[in-house]
Amino acid sequence: MERITSFSVDHTKLTKGIYVSRIDGNLITYDIRMTDPNVEPALEPKAAHTIEHIGATLLRNGNYKDKIIYFGPMGCMTGFYLIVKELDLKIVNNLIKDVFRQIAMWNQDIPGAKAKECGNYRFMDLNEAKKAAAYFIDSTWQHEYHYL
Ligand SMILES: [Zn+2]
DSSP states (O other), X not given: OOOOXXXXXXXXXXXXXXXXXXXXXXXXXXXXXXXXXXXXXXXXXXXXXXXXXXXXXXHTTSTTGGGEEEEEEOTTSSEEEEEEESOOHHHHHHHHHHHHHHHHTOOSOOTTOSTTTOTTTTOOOHHHHHHHHHXXXXXXXXXXXXXX
16 A cells, blocks of 8 residues: 555654645645654643544634634644635634634633533543643744645
8 A cells, every 4th residue: 555645744853833734626734733743742632632622613613614624633642633725824823823822721611522512522631731732832833834
């Protein structure tokens, strides 16, 4: 089998930041890399799940809600995938900073964290989610380039 493109990116050279990962027609996949891969600790899975619930809720209620296709965690727990319709890197950069700032200050119930709404609703850690979001937006991450 062929090695897929995302495994061809040298993860030892990646740092925190937002990257254009793929462009498929008018759909753009962004990698929101929250920690330096293999150098810093990855996200706690419960924190990632919590960020997914709050982040998806904010993105799907915000100014660009009609452009949001998907938001979810990377299996390696170093960040998130965001798939959008025709939103450029500058807009996504500001949008993500805004969303993660709100996650870092979240003081309400976690959206969708009920048995009826989620397949593992107890698998949440709001404090860790807030810490991880704050760490991400506080760090210097000006690596907004394509790795295509
Ligand atoms: Zn869930």
